[in-house]
Amino acid sequence: MADAEESLLRNHSNEIFPTRPRTRSLYQPLAQFTLPAEKHYQQQYSDIYFLRLAKLKPTVEQNAAEAWDGLQIAGEVVRRVERVLEVRQGELCWVAGTVYVDSPLKPNVLEDISKDHWISAPPPREKYVSSDGAHHIMLEDESGRLRLVGASLASELLVTGCIVAVMGTEDANGDFEVVDIRLPELAPQPRRWERDHLNRSPAGQGKKKKNRPNSGGADGSGGKVAIVSGLGISGDEAGDLAVDLLMEYLLGEATCSTQQEAAARITRLIIAGDAVAESSPLAAREELVNEKKATRKYGYDSSAYNAAPTAHLDSLLETLLPSMPVTLIPGANDPVNVSLPQQPIHPAMLPHSRAYAAPTASTTPQNVSKAGSDARDWSFDSGTNPWEGDVGGWRMLGTGGQPIDDIYKYVTEEVDRLEVMEHILRWRCCAPTAPDTLWCYPYQDDDPFVISECPHVYFVGNQPRFQTTLLHHNATRGSKSTPSDQGSNDQGTEDEDIDRAAAADRDDSSDQTVRLIAVPRFKETGQLVLLDLDTLEVELVQFDVVQ
Numbered sequence: 001m002a003d004a005e006e007s008l009l010r011n012h013s014n015e016i017f018p019t020r021p022r023t024r025s026l027y028q029p030l031a032q033f034t035l036p037a038e039k040h041y042q043q044q045y046s047d048i049y050f051l052r053l054a055k056l057k058p059t060v061e062q063n064a065a066e067a068w069d070g071l072q073i074a075g076e077v078v079r080r081v082e083r084v085l086e087v088r089q090g091e092l093c094w095v096a097g098t099v100y101v102d103s104p105l106k107p108n109v110l111e112d113i114s115k116d117h118w119i120s121a122p123p124p125r126e127k128y129v130s131s132d133g134a135h136h137i138m139l140e141d142e143s144g145r146l147r148l149v150g151a152s153l154a155s156e157l158l159v160t161g162c163i164v165a166v167m168g169t170e171d172a173n174g175d176f177e178v179v180d181i182r183l184p185e186l187a188p189q190p191r192r193w194e195r196d197h198l199n200r201s202p203a204g205q206g207k208k209k210k211n212r213p214n215s216g217g218a219d220g221s222g223g224k225v226a227i228v229s230g231l232g233i234s235g236d237e238a239g240d241l242a243v244d245l246l247m248e249y250l251l252g253e254a255t256c257s258t259q260q261e262a263a264a265r266i267t268r269l270i271i272a273g274d275a276v277a278e279s280s281p282l283a284a285r286e287e288l289v290n291e292k293k294a295t296r297k298y299g300y301d302s303s304a305y306n307a308a309p310t311a312h313l314d315s316l317l318e319t320l321l322p323s324m325p326v327t328l329i330p331g332a333n334d335p336v337n338v339s340l341p342q343q344p345i346h347p348a349m350l351p352h353s354r355a356y357a358a359p360t361a362s363t364t365p366q367n368v369s370k371a372g373s374d375a376r377d378w379s380f381d382s383g384t385n386p387w388e389g390d391v392g393g394w395r396m397l398g399t400g401g402q403p404i405d406d407i408y409k410y411v412t413e414e415v416d417r418l419e420v421m422e423h424i425l426r427w428r429c430c431a432p433t434a435p436d437t438l439w440c441y442p443y444q445d446d447d448p449f450v451i452s453e454c455p456h457v458y459f460v461g462n463q464p465r466f467q468t469t470l471l472h473h474n475a476t477r478g479s480k481s482t483p484s485d486q487g488s489n490d491q492g493t494e495d496e497d498i499d500r501a502a503a504a505d506r507d508d509s510s511d512q513t514v515r516l517i518a519v520p521r522f523k524e525t526g527q528l529v530l531l532d533l534d535t536l537e538v539e540l541v542q543f544d545v546v547q
Contacts, residue, residue, distance in 0.1 A: 020252070020260060022324055023223035025267035025533060028195065029327070029381055029389035032448050033341035035441060043442050045435040049161065051447040053098050053141060056163040056184050056428055061096050064165035064182040068094055073179070078167060083143040087170050094167035100145065101160045101410060103128050103135035106437060128409045128437065139166060139176065146170075150178035157423050159410045161432035184428045186473045189454040189512045193393040223267035224539075225391055226250065227529040229331075229401070229461030230521030233316065234277035235308025242526050245543045247316060249528075251323055266530070267392070269324055272461030272519050273331025273385060273400025276309035310335060310349045317353035317380065326353075327381045327389075331400035331462060336385075339439035340402065340431055341448065344382035356380040386430050388455070392533035397455040401462035403431040406438045418469050421460060421516045425451065425471070457531065459517040466527055467518040468538045474511055 061080075071078045073092055081087050081095040106128045129135040137148045137158055148166060158164065158181075168179040231243055248254035252263040320326055328345065330336040336345055347354040356379040383389070385400045407420050410433070424430055431449040434440035440449075515536045520527050526543040 020264040023265050023267050025223050025225070025392040027268065027325065027327075027381070027389065027391055029383060029387070032388050033384040033386055035341065035343055039441065041442060043444055045440075045442045047444050048435060048440070048442065048447050049098050050142065051443065051445075052161065052429065052450060053163055055447065055450050057096050059184045059428070060163050060165045060182060063185060064094055064096065064167070067182055068167055068180070084139060084141050084146045085143040087146060087176065089170045089172065089174075092167075092169050094165055095139070095146075096163065096165040097139040097141040097146075099158045099160060099162050099164055100138040100140050100436075101129070101135055101158070102138060103130070105130060105135075126409065127412065129412055131412050139164070147175045148178050149175045152178050152181060156181050157411065157415065157419070159407050159433055160436040161434065162423075162427040162429060183423075183426045185426050186512055186514070187425075187428050187451050187454040189456070189514075190395055192456070195390055195395075223265050223392065223533050225531045225533060226266045226269045227272055227398075227459055227461075227517065227519050227531060228269065228522050229272040229463075229519040230274045230523050231271065231313075232277045232333075232521070232523030233275060233309050233312045235306065235312050240312060242522070242543050242545050243316065245545070246522070246528060247319060249541070249543070250320060266324060267533070268327060269320065270327045270329065270398065270459075272329050272398050272459060274333045274462050274521070274523075275313050275328065275331070276334055277523075278333040314350045314352050317350065317356075321353055321356040321379050325379045325381070327383055327387070329383050329387045329398060329400055329461070330385045332402055334400075339441055340385065340434055341441065342385040342400070344384060347382070350382070353380055354382075357382065386449075394456040394533065394536070395453060396457040396459070397430065397451070398459045399430060399461065401460050402438060403433065404460050404463070406433045409437070416467075417460075417463055417518045418467050418516050421458060421518070422471055425454060425458060425514060428452075454512055455514060457515045457517070457536065459519055459529075461519045462521050463518040464520065465518070465525070466520045466529065466540055467516075468529075469516050470536075471514040471516055472512070473514070 065080070068078045069080075076092045079091070079093050081093045084095055084097050087093060087095060105125055107125070137153060138145045139148055140146070149171075150168060163184060165182040166176065166178045166180070167182075168177045171177050228246065231246075233240055233243060245254065249259075250263060250266060250269060252260035255263065317326055317328070330342045330345055332338075334342075334345060335349060336342045347357065358379075358381060385402075386397065387399070388395070388397050390396070403424070404417060404420055407424075408415070408417070424432070428451045429447075429449050430451055431438060431440065434449065435442070513536075515531070515538070517529060517531070517538060519529055522528070522543075526545070528541040528543065530539040530541060531537075532539070
């Protein structure tokens with residue numbers, strides 16, 4: 001008989017393994033992009049442009065006046081013109097308005113309707129502008145339009161819907177020869193914890209307190225935020241293997257003790273669009289007419305709708321939520337409305353994970369206060385696209401990627417995605433091309449896409465590759481980008497070892513620092529982005545599946 005020490009049979013170990021509590025961070029989402037319960041689509045979309053111009057015109061005119069007031073060119077003083085149609089030929093002046101790019105390649109809904117009965121729907125265009133210069137750039141306001149020309153336009157990224165001020169003179173052809181351009185530039189940036197301090201201050205006082213000190217991780221200090229995009233869950237177990245590896249990493253089930261400690265510092269997971277795979281294309285009208293009605297089961301046609309992707313997404317969230325909070329931002333392929341702002345995924349599609357959702361607006365104050373003390377408070381936040389909120393005291397703004405992809409169709413050369421993100425902040429509009437080439441809700445009273453407060457972190461999902469940079473802006477010196485290594489997680493030293501957190505907390509409102517992050521599609525790259533809530537440094541985690 002074998003010795004007891006050599007036997008493979010062992011008693012159960014009584015060793016107690018230490019538990020690693022997950023670091024928590026304060027989380028306050030904003031309802032900036034929530035649509036009303038009763039939606040109306042009878043009104044005109046042009047009102048959005050007038051609302052946008054009314055909000056941003058005073059700002060861009062102030063920037064233009066500071067740059068051009070008293071300026072003389074060839075002995076002629078530059079003067080301000082109130083409206084576009086008041087520009088006179090040969091006079092040096094400047095005027096503010098809305099940019100409109102006129103291109104024959106842009107989609108035309110009237111042409112689509114007229115051709116609907118003759119040909120199939122054309123594929124979406126990769127570019128709205130052509131290299132032969134067939135497109136024209138206009139400046140318009142409530143009075144009319146003015147065509148812009150000049151060499152300075154080639155060095156400035158302009159798309160439909162952005163508010164700018166141009167300085168120049170009108171030529172003999174009636175075109176405005178542009179000499180210089182001014183943008184609204186970055187909006188005022190709140191200090192870290194500013195909104196939290198205002199909410200905690202007594203009513204009527206609204207005092208700004210000093211920056212919150214470290215509190216041992218209770219407010220997110222020492223923690224990180226994980227951002228992933230384009231999971232593309234299809235319901236196929238073989239295709240979703242990388243997603244399973246991601247889940248095990250976040251839960252600390254597939255790593256060593258050191259990595260488990262690092263995973264415990266992740267305070268929240270943000271899914272930035274396209275959590276499920278793209279659905280099947282809609283059938284043509286002729287196919288729908290000739291198709292026989294199939295037998296329905298449980299309220300839907302199983303041959304036309306596949307519930308496996310949403311069921312697997314619900315299972316993934318149900319597994320993660322007991323351990324870590326999750327923010328779900330919809331994207332172009334998710335089962336929500338197509339037009340911006342996309343509303344949260346309906347809770348009926350996530351029957352298991354919706355139990356971890358925050359209280360609704362109809363919840364009584366007693367239930368809200370009770371839920372606020374619960375550990376599941378804000379564990380699952382099914383948000384809108386675009387999404388805005390405070391995480392660990394930092395103001396964050398994120399989208400599923402549609403505005404960036406649409407703006408990219410307005411440029412002919414290979415423009416960097418981070419450059420487009422920087423211009424969005426300088427335009428103070430997170431979706432400038434809506435509603436011209438990007439579908440959106442026809443607002444009548446306000447344009448929520450206008451950025452009233454500059455975020456500390458701006459991330460965009462579903463991008464071709466990972467990129468990140470720090471955008472430094474000073475009201476007197478302008479903007480400056482400090483790119484890091486955009487192809488790896490080795491960030492290095494940025495901006496002469498400047499302390500990013502201290503720079504964003506600075507009392508001087510003229511100095512602003514914004515972390516820009518282009519989040520890649522996880523389905524194609526297998527990459528997860530980690531954002532440090534102390535320093536705003538970014539780390540990249542790679543997941544590979546051997547075929």
